[in-house]
Amino acid sequence: MPGLLALASGGLNPGAVAPGTDLGTAASSYRHVYLGTGAAGVVGVATLVAGTVTVATTQVTASSIILVSPKTLGGTVGTLSIGTITANTSFVINSSSGADTSVVSFLIIN
Secondary structure, three states: OEEEEEEEEEEEEOOOOOOOHHHOOOOOOOEEEEEEOOOOOEEEEEEOOOEEEEOOOOOOOOOOOEEEEEEOOOOOOEEEEEEEEEEEEEEEEEEEEOOOOOOOEEEEOO
């Protein structure tokens, strides 16, 4: 399922909807933003192979901020970093451990 944020007329307010709230019954002043996944997505997961993975997405730019977080740890876990970014094509997630096989989540902010 795509990510979900609540927006109010004053802008982004991620704390406005309490955790566990059924968003179908949230206040009518909120709008939902669905973040795309897949080849044109800004959120997703990727699995490291020998400590690296290339994520294909047309949404990445040279100035993108890319947030990564471990989802499922695997192998010898290292510190995550972003490597090469190829605008409109892909970006690389690296681990400081060549034996890292973790599944990582990512979010691209443009």
